Amino acid sequence: MLILSIDIEKSLPEFKLKVAFQLDQEIMAVLGPSGCGKTMTLKCIAGLMVPDQGSIILDERVLFHSEQGVNLPARERKIAFLFQNYALFPHLTVCENIAFGIRQLPLAERDERVQKLLRKMRLHGLGHRYPADLSGGQQQRVALARALAPEPKVLLLDEPFSALDTQVKERLEAELLELQEDFQGHVLFVTHNLAEAYRLSSKMAVYDNGVLLQWGECRSIIERPVNKKVARMTGMDNIFSGIVSKIEGCRLEVQLDTGHLHLYMDYPGGLVVNQEISIAIRPEYIQVADSQEDNCLGAELLSCTEELSFFKCVFRLQDQVQVKVHLAKISEQVLVPGQSYHLRFPPEKLVVIGPHLQNFHVKKGHIKASACI
Amino acid sequence: MTAMDLDPLWISLKTALTATAITFILGIFTARWMSQHEFKGKSLLDGIFILPLVLPPTVVGFLLLWLLGRNTWLGSIFFAIGRPVVFSWSATVIAAVVVAFPLMYQTARGAFEQIDTNIEDAARTLGASEQTVFWRITMPIAWPGIAAGTILAFARSLGEFGATLMLAGNIPGRTQTIPVAIYFLVESGKKQQAMIWVLVILLISFFSIAALSFWTKYQRRFSHRPAREVSADS
Numbered sequence: 001m002l003i004l005s006i007d008i009e010k011s012l013p014e015f016k017l018k019v020a021f022q023l024d025q026e027i028m029a030v031l032g033p034s035g036c037g038k039t040m041t042l043k044c045i046a047g048l049m050v051p052d053q054g055s056i057i058l059d060e061r062v063l064f065h066s067e068q069g070v071n072l073p074a075r076e077r078k079i080a081f082l083f084q085n086y087a088l089f090p091h092l093t094v095c096e097n098i099a100f101g102i103r104q105l106p107l108a109e110r111d112e113r114v115q116k117l118l119r120k121m122r123l124h125g126l127g128h129r130y131p132a133d134l135s136g137g138q139q140q141r142v143a144l145a146r147a148l149a150p151e152p153k154v155l156l157l158d159e160p161f162s163a164l165d166t167q168v169k170e171r172l173e174a175e176l177l178e179l180q181e182d183f184q185g186h187v188l189f190v191t192h193n194l195a196e197a198y199r200l201s202s203k204m205a206v207y208d209n210g211v212l213l214q215w216g217e218c219r220s221i222i223e224r225p226v227n228k229k230v231a232r233m234t235g236m237d238n239i240f241s242g243i244v245s246k247i248e249g250c251r252l253e254v255q256l257d258t259g260h261l262h263l264y265m266d267y268p269g270g271l272v273v274n275q276e277i278s279i280a281i282r283p284e285y286i287q288v289a290d291s292q293e294d295n296c297l298g299a300e301l302l303s304c305t306e307e308l309s310f311f312k313c314v315f316r317l318q319d320q321v322q323v324k325v326h327l328a329k330i331s332e333q334v335l336v337p338g339q340s341y342h343l344r345f346p347p348e349k350l351v352v353i354g355p356h357l358q359n360f361h362v363k364k365g366h367i368k369a370s371a372c373i
Numbered sequence: 374m375t376a377m378d379l380d381p382l383w384i385s386l387k388t389a390l391t392a393t394a395i396t397f398i399l400g401i402f403t404a405r406w407m408s409q410h411e412f413k414g415k416s417l418l419d420g421i422f423i424l425p426l427v428l429p430p431t432v433v434g435f436l437l438l439w440l441l442g443r444n445t446w447l448g449s450i451f452f453a454i455g456r457p458v459v460f461s462w463s464a465t466v467i468a469a470v471v472v473a474f475p476l477m478y479q480t481a482r483g484a485f486e487q488i489d490t491n492i493e494d495a496a497r498t499l500g501a502s503e504q505t506v507f508w509r510i511t512m513p514i515a516w517p518g519i520a521a522g523t524i525l526a527f528a529r530s531l532g533e534f535g536a537t538l539m540l541a542g543n544i545p546g547r548t549q550t551i552p553v554a555i556y557f558l559v560e561s562g563k564k565q566q567a568m569i570w571v572l573v574i575l576l577i578s579f580f581s582i583a584a585l586s587f588w589t590k591y592q593r594r595f596s597h598r599p600a601r602e603v604s605a606d607s
Contacts, residue, residue, distance in 0.1 A: 048494045074497040081498040087491035091513045100509075101499030150500060 001060070004154060004186040008044050008054035008064075017041065019212040020054075021205050027180055027187040029197035029218075031233070032207030038190040039084075041207075042156045045188070046081045047074035058153060058186075079154040080147035084162065086139045088131035094118075094142050095127040101150040117145040121175075137168035141175075148183075157189035161196060173200060194235055198222065206230050222282075224351055231280050231353055237324040239280045239353065244271050251347075254279055256321070264295050265350035278353040284310070284326040285349035288333060289342040296342040299323060304335050311335070315343060378566075380546045381554040382573060384465065385531060388550055392469035392530040397523055399470070400477030405507075407478075408485040426475035433471055434539025441467070441540070464541035465548050469530035477526040484518025485511065520588040528581045532574070 007020035017037040021028075030038045043049040045056055047063065050071060056064040058079075063072050089097050098114045105113070118124050121141040131139055140160070147155060160176070161169045177200065180187060191197050197204055198218050205215035213233075214226045225231040228239055245262065246253035252267040254277065265279065289296050299315035302322070306312075311327040313335060323343060327335075335341070407419065425433050441448040441458045451458045458464050488511060496510045512519070534552040541548035543557055551570050558567040 043494075046494075046498050048497065074494070075500045075502060077498070078500075079498060081495065083491045083495060085489065085491060087489060087495040089492060089496070089510060089514075100496065100501075104500075146495075146499070 002186075003057075003059065004045075004188070005055070005057045006041070006045060008041070008051035008056065010040065010044065010049070010051045010053075015210055017044075017051075017210040019205070019207070019210075021212060021215040023186050023188065023203055025184060025186055026203060027176075027189065027201040028203040028205065029201035030188060030190045030205045030207060031192065031194060031197045033192055033233075035209075036207040037210040038207055039158050042081065042158055042188065042190060045154070046079045046156055047072060047077045048081070077154075078150065078152050079156060080150070080152035082143055082147050082155070082157040082160055084159045086131075086143040088139055088143055088146070090131055093128050093130055094123060094134070097131065097142055098145045098149050101146060113149060117149060121145045136164055137172065140164065140168075140172060144175075144179075148179075153185045155183065155185060155187045157187070159190055159192070161191070162193075176200060194233070206233055208233070225280070225353055228278060228280075228353060236280045236282050236351075238283060238286070239278055240321065241276065241278045244273050244275045244277060247271065247273060252352075256319070263297070263345055263347075263350060265345075265347045265352075271352070279350050280353050281345055281350050283312075283324040285346055286323065286325045287344040287346070288325070288327065288335070289344040292342055293344055295347055296344045298340055299343045300340050301335055301337050303337055315341070317343075381549050381551045381570065384462070384546075384548070385550040385552075388462070388465040388469055389527055389531040391466050392473055393523060393527040395466070395470050396473045396477045396526045396530070400474055400522065400526070401481050401519065404478050404481035404485055405511075408482055422478050423475045425472050426479075430472060430533065430535025431539060434468065434536035437464075437468060437471065437536060437540045459540060460542045460544065460548065462541070462547055465533075465537050465550060468536035468540045469533045472533050472536055473526040473530040476529055477522045480522030480525065481515070481519050484515035484522070487518070488514050517588050521585055524581050524585045524588070528578060531577060531581075 002025050003022050005022045008017070010017045015037070017040055019037070019041055030041060032038050040049060044051045044064075051064065051066070053066045054064070055062065055066070058077075062068065062070045063077055063079075064070060089100065092100065095114050095118075098117055099110050102110050102113060114127070118127055121144060123138065123141055123145065126134065126138065126142075131142065134142065157176075161172060164172065173196070176187075187201075189201070201218060203216060204218045204221050206213045206221060208229055214221055214230045221230065222234050222236075225234055225236055231239055240254075240256050240263075242254045242256040242263075244252060245255040247267060250267045252265050252271065254263050254265065256263065263279070271277065297317055299317050302314045302316050304311055304313045307326075310329060313325045313327060315323045315325060317323060325343065327333075403422065407415070407422075438459065439445065441451065441464075443449055443452055448458070458467065492514070493506050493510055496506045501509065532552055533550070534556065537548070537550060538553055538556075543549050543553050545554075549557075551574055555567050555570045555574075558564075558570070
């Protein structure tokens, strides 16, 4: 099985990293705020830092194993690392930079591969320039070409797009996705940008302060966060606590803590009546209903800000709880702050937050839900 | 001027070049080691390395005289093998190395520490051994700084006077360097002969500074400009 498996621990003064996850030959994003140990993980995988404990196994080859006493030096790991600041060799030309990792190859073969990468990365004509004479995007592509030249098994990217402007960034993202199609290996990239992680990767690992909170398929993390921290980090802004008041077949009725409000949702299983739970919904799933409909709550609009592609509204339920709602611009409704509206919470979009629910099959199908305010 | 009169020039050049070569290797080695290791008392050791730069040369000379004299085990070894260091040509080299070392060490360490560690790490992930990293990446990038340090060390060892006089004395044809010769010529009223040596020193120093500015320009060529964005980029 071609799997990159990481299970490591490393302690620094006032910081501890403890993570374990696996990835196939796919793109995985490591998401988290700065200083949470994302880059450290990459450096441990590349062999630039030594974990205190654990193992790193690449396609059945042991790169690091504390118990077996294995620790391959970085130069033997065949892992490419794309640094945030590119880390190009300033005293070498673009060609020489790219050729650095394949200097043991015969000259003709080396030249051929360098030329191929120059073409692929749209760097033709720049081969004899020095890195200082290139733009940020060009430097980024040279760094990528240099990393790919030795045909690595793993590509590690440390915040690859953070220093670039939107246009350059979009093009590079497209290139990365294109690259993935003929790159036979594992790609792990670090970012603090949720949208970027979601767009580019198939799996995600969410970090906070050295701890791996959750990892898995992007969609499952976005839709089924295991705790409130992951929910907040992945933009699931509306989190309510409450208790299970009724379970009817595959319908769950939740009484919110702060008042006598009830919401219905799809029953994910594994719950009992009177259990305390947190439920959450992403701001883009809440609708403003014309009239009192199923699963609606009355709310007063506090503010409405126009964003690039949606309206960002904040509502207040009758028990002072605030609800964030993103409304599509296509809606013709004109919302006036201070007015009262009905907010509809689609039952299938409400989720129960909790680690014990991660493996439950989510029952689909229409459930009739009614509001009871 | 007779052939004899040129002795101070040859002694000075021989001393300065030998001292520079020793300082070069010693300074780079120490600087690299210090920039890669963290330990308790590092700043104290750093201070000791820099000390000859701030001490009066006579004090350095006095300490060396004591260290290499009969009264310490180090000095007595040299006496025992019949080659005392004190008042020999090697004394001029030792004095020059000690005073020039801080300049080489400091500039080289600055040059090493300025290098982005990611660049060296990038080379490691591309299959480079530690030796390859040092010779193909670290040294070329640090080279402008190291060259500047070497020139400074050369100039400093060429001009060394106080410690040399204390440790090596003023033996014409053996330990009398140009600066020492100038001092004794002026003291015995031979101003014109002193002037010739002054001009020689001025000339050598001028070339050293010219070389230094050449390296500074060379350095600018490699300066790692921050990544800039170009909208029409390709």
